[in-house]
Amino acid sequence: MALPAPHLDDRRFQQFVDDAKRYIQQACPEWTDHNVSDPGVTLVEAVAHMADQLVYRLNRVPEKNHLAFLDLLGITLFPPAAAHADVTFRLSAPQAEPVLLPAGTEVSTGRTETEEAVVFATTDDLTVVPCELARFLRQPADATPEDRTQDVLGGSDVPAFSPLPAVGDLLLFGLSAAVPGCVLVLGLDSRVDGVGVDPRMPPLVWEAWTATDGWVGCEVDEDTTGGLNRPGEVVLHVPAGHAVSRLGRHEAGWVRCRIVPAAEGQPAYSESPTVRAASAFTIGGTVRAAHAETVRDESLGASEGVPGQRFRLSHAPVVNRPPMVLRIAEHTDGPGAGRQDGEAPGGAPAVDGDAETGWREWTLVPDFASSRPRDRHFTLDATTGEIAFGPSVRQPDGTLRQFGAVPSKGAAIHVARYGTGGGRAGNVARSAISVLRSSIPYIARVENREAARGGVDGETVEEARLRAPIALRAQERAVTARDYEELARRAAPEAARIACLAADAAEAGDNAVRVLVVPQAVPDRGGRLRFEQLVPGEELLGRVTDFLDERRPLGTRLAVGPPFYQGATVVATLHAFRAVKTEKVRSDALDALYAYLDPLTGGVHGEGWPFGRPLRAGEIFAALQRVPGVELVDEVLLHPADPLTGRRGEATDRIELGPSALLFPFDHHVRVIEAR
Known part of the structure; x- marks a missing residue:
């Protein structure tokens, strides 16, 4: 930590005036009028003001020298980082021709009386490619595809899978064109024949063929078919790498539906659903947008x-x-500047007619x-x-x-384009980006399906002062746990929390280091975090790994990943004071539980729940007792839970956490008893 700079002279204006008046009494006792209306006192105050300014400038000398030393060390302020989000543009209706949205298209959040709009600009071009259904194939597990296009287009009933559907059965849709990054709508006229499944969670996944990664999962935006059991539509977000390929002697942009093993408690198909008709069209597209405004022609x-x-x-x-x-x-x-020997003239066309x-x-x-x-x-x-x-x-x-x-x-210097913005203000919640900054033909609305993340405010001088001794000691080498954490923060300033632990020697061997990364997450409306928001992306983990790998000692093995999230469910019974609304007490109690156990901002100090710290029932008693309107906390039960499956363990009064584990609040239940 940087040492505080001393004050070379701590006197201020009023002290100079008081000292001068005392000297006047000693040197000129006949001067007795020391009121502010006296002309002599006015001169004293003028001189005191000038002395105060000189002292202020003198006290700035240590600060200026400190900043000069930082500059010699090459310490510069980190600039703000721009938040980014995947933004989906929806068409007003399917179009027969491609719809192009150029890079730099600006969208924003809504503007209110108290908050300005947060502006985002797309970073790449987006083309919404029109398509139609060209091929319809079914492929039982471990069999060759069967072309049933004519049957479906002719209105005949076609079983989607084998008579007894098995894991690995496929239903393939061949599109007339690849639709990378587009929102695809598959219209299906199905009959209620797929017996056995729960229409709300059928054991199906939707995938699209990409040129680089093969079959990649599609995000299902909406499925009104109930697992292919009734007429409806399946709305899919197709990955950006979608490409045309050849399958079953047919070339098309392929999308498939695949039966997967049913999870515990999830029913499977006992009979195959039937498809009578099918269609396909695009209704929008998704592109990455950054929190930045584009400045042109400066x-x-x-x-x-x-x-x-x-x-x-x-x-x-x-x-x-x-x-x-x-x-x-x-x-x-x-x-001209920069021309290499023998290099031919080049560049843009002449300016203002000057050849x-x-x-x-x-x-x-x-x-x-x-x-x-x-x-x-x-x-x-x-x-x-x-x-x-x-x-x-x-x-x-x-x-x-x-x-x-x-x-x-x-020579004229001209900046054709650059972006300005960034900061934490860009970390907006999902569905907050909803305004088109300019009218775009055929575009009806815009939305971000996930919260924007990655926005970080620029570094302040005080933060640079604290960082300088650490950087000077580490010298771009990761030796201690503190070195790993600080260097990881440099590689990923948008990460919410970073911790370095010694890996288990029994699992990873000797000289193994584990770096835990928790991404920044914006709660949904209501202040609740979803589990998937706390899983860092491959790009973030890869950036941290590459940065640390160049600076780790030879022979040290490095593992970078997320912590283990231990779900915790609290079941509590409270007694409310008389004349207090029980629903309000219940809502406040739930907010208090989620806030106290929050992995990013929870804990006693509001800095996130500590890694590896167990949860005790007594802490929950104390947190609930502080809720306004609560007279008595009657009972508190803790249940370890799995955030992925939703399964809860047996009730206990203490949940243990491993060194690399972090709490995640999950599905709390609070019962409030009204006073009589």
Whole structure:
């Protein structure tokens, strides 16, 4: 931790005035009027004010030196990170032609009287591809596909699976075109023949064929067929890698329905459902959007033709989505900046009719350490929005070495595009993004099916001061548990919690380290977290693993993953005070339970439930007793639970947690007895 800077002089304005009045009594006793209306006192206060300003400036010297030392160490402020979310655009009706939504399409949350709208911009192009059903195949397990297209299109009844459906039976839909990232609607006219299954949770999964990963699961948005047992529609979100492939001598964009083993308590098919007719069309698409506003066509002025020039953007901080595009006007027939020996003139067409001038795009680099004198490189301080060009450094032999090219004198510097925004404000709840910033043909509405995540505020100077000693001690090496945690936070600043533990030697062997990552999650409306929100994505885990793998000691084995989430269900009985609404007490008690056991913000200190700390019934008694309107906490029972299956264990007064485990509040029950 950084040492506090001392105050070189702790006197303030009023102390200077009081000291001056005491000196007046000693040096000039005949001056007795010391009121603020006296002209002499006015002069004293003026001098005291100037002395106060001098002391303030003097006290800033240690702070300035501290910041100068941080700059020498290469400590810079981390810029804010932009939150991202998958945004789904819904068409007003199926279209016969593709609908294109270009990258940079802006959407936002709703604006209220107290909150401004949070703006998101799509990071990639989205094309909603129209399609229709071209092929309909059924394939029993371990058999060849049967083409039943003509039967279905002709209105004949076709069994979807084998007479006695088995695990692995397939129903395949061949689309006339691949629909990557689109919302696909399969219309099915089915009869109630699929006996045995629960229509609310049939043992079926929907998958689409992708060129890179083979069959990939589709998210089911809606299924009104009840497990293919009644006429209805199945709405699927097709993965972005969906591609055309050949199956059963037919080429199409394939989507399939597969029977999977029934879970415990889930009934299976005893007879096959029947399909009489089928159709397919797209009704929307999904694309990634980032919390950023796109700034276009900003002029930074003209170059002075000297090394180390700096220009500042008009909007800061800058986020990496969309990527920054910086162009500089160069003369194509002279020794323009950055031209390699023998390189042919290039760039964009001439500007304003000048055939000798063209725009050349420059490359953003993290630093100039490996930049050659003619490389068109620039750096960006994302926090302040400052752009810098390569410096010229004097070498030990007295020569000057240029790192990166220097824009020629008078060359216009133009930023075609960059994004600004970021911060925690972008971590909005699911379904919060619902406003189109501009009218888009054929688009009826927009929504985010999951909460936005990844938004992190920029680092403050105080936080950098605390980080500097740790960075100086670690020297980019992960040795201690604290080193692993701090370096992991650098790799993934959007993570909510990170912990480093020594892995079990019996399982992982000696010299094994385990890093636990808990992603940032935004509760749904009502303040409840869903279990799937606390599972970190592959991209986040891979980024942390790659960053730590380069800095771990040789021979140390590294494992990065989520903690083990131990579900905990509380069943409590409370007595309310007289004339208190029991439903209000029950609601407040449930909120208190979910808040106290929250893995991100729960616990005694509000920093999340500690890793490996057991839960005792006495803590729940204390938490419930603090709820307004509760007179007596009569009974508290704790049940270990599985958040995935929903199964609860036997009642106990203590739930033990392993060193790498974290509590997850799950399905609490509170009974409130009204006072008589």
